[in-house]
Amino acid sequence: MDSTYAHILDGKALAQRIQAQISEEVAQLLSTFGRPPGLAVLMVGDNPASAAYVRGKERACAKAGIASFGHHFPENTSQTELEQTIEALNQDERVDGILVQLPLPDHLNAVSLLHQINPDKDVDGLHPVSLGRLVRGESGLRSCTPAGVMRLLREYQIEVKGKQAVVVGRSILVGKPMSLMLLEADATVTIAHSRTENLKELTRSADILIAAIGRTQFITADMVKPQSVVIDVGINRVSDSSGQSRLVGDVHFDTVREIAQSITPVPGGVGAMTVAMLLHNTVLSYKRSQS
Numbered sequence: 001m002d003s004t005y006a007h008i009l010d011g012k013a014l015a016q017r018i019q020a021q022i023s024e025e026v027a028q029l030l031s032t033f034g035r036p037p038g039l040a041v042l043m044v045g046d047n048p049a050s051a052a053y054v055r056g057k058e059r060a061c062a063k064a065g066i067a068s069f070g071h072h073f074p075e076n077t078s079q080t081e082l083e084q085t086i087e088a089l090n091q092d093e094r095v096d097g098i099l100v101q102l103p104l105p106d107h108l109n110a111v112s113l114l115h116q117i118n119p120d121k122d123v124d125g126l127h128p129v130s131l132g133r134l135v136r137g138e139s140g141l142r143s144c145t146p147a148g149v150m151r152l153l154r155e156y157q158i159e160v161k162g163k164q165a166v167v168v169g170r171s172i173l174v175g176k177p178m179s180l181m182l183l184e185a186d187a188t189v190t191i192a193h194s195r196t197e198n199l200k201e202l203t204r205s206a207d208i209l210i211a212a213i214g215r216t217q218f219i220t221a222d223m224v225k226p227q228s229v230v231i232d233v234g235i236n237r238v239s240d241s242s243g244q245s246r247l248v249g250d251v252h253f254d255t256v257r258e259i260a261q262s263i264t265p266v267p268g269g270v271g272a273m274t275v276a277m278l279l280h281n282t283v284l285s286y287k288r289s290q291s
């Protein structure tokens with residue numbers, strides 16, 4: 001590796017290692033308790049990106065020996081039908097985890113559906129009870145993407161305690177839980193967003209910068225503190241001049257890697273960790289139901 005470039009935090013390789021460990025654990029749990037952990041995924045419509053993520057989750061479950069129960073609904077499905085399905089899954093003893101793939105079509109109320117999931121099966125960590133446990137620092141199911149970031153930082157032995165962390169983005173899926181998890185790990189946390197004034201001043205103060213703003217290559221080298229850790233949560237599909245499409249993050253990787261100490265790539269960084277953490281949460285929920 002050229003020493004002037006940042007160290008690459010390889011989420012894909014780490015996710016594969018975690019998933020291999022989960023497979024071994026699932027085999028043991030199956031022989032002890034006589035059934036595998038189960039994950040139900042609800043998907044509405046045929047958004048191609050969501051369909052690809054759901055397929056990825058189902059493939060990962062199959063590889064780990066986790067039973068997956070796919071519920072794929074047409075675009076015009078009603079709120080009531082989804083509520084009834086969630087209620088049935090809440091009662092289903094084969095199902096340890098339930099998730100609603102986001103985003104949902106506009107006519108559906110995602111928040112109300114997420115509230116209906118039994119918090120003990122909330123493997124996406126998006127139910128108010130799960131988020132409340134996070135706020136209080138109690139153990140519980142943590143949202144997958146920020147949990148994946150924390151695991152990456154831990155595995156690469158990146159010190160979080162006492163560091164200045166700036167999270168750019170305030171979504172319920174990433175920005176808010178990410179900030180709370182960093183706080184839980186004793187970082188000094190600032191949340192920035194699209195309305196933040198003097199954003200560059202803030203991001204340049206970050207020892208750990210989390211980009212989760214949903215804007216293609218928004219974080220440029222002049223916004224980054226030299227020798228900092230840059231975590232890119234963005235996933236944006238772009239087309240080049242020849243019409244070829246590829247994924248890029250919220251960070252301008254080619255320039256930022258010249259000044260950061262460590263950086264996650266896109267693809268191959270945080271995204272892969274999301275699925276590994278989902279499997280982790282499903283197994284955690286299963287083990288709790290057996291004890």
Ligand SMILES: Nc1nc2c(c(=O)[nH]1)N[C@@H](CN(C=O)c1ccc(C(=O)N[C@@H](CCC(=O)O)C(=O)O)cc1)CN2
Nearest residue numbers: 053099100101102103124144267268269270271272274
């Ligand atoms: N209910 C949920 N909906 C959504 C979530 C979520 O955590 N829960 N997150 C995203 C999408 N997502 C999982 O659902 C997800 C995103 C990215 C990846 C991933 O593996 N990315 C790879 C690239 C994959 C590719 O080539 O397309 C990477 O970054 O390396 C997995 C899952 C929104 N919805």
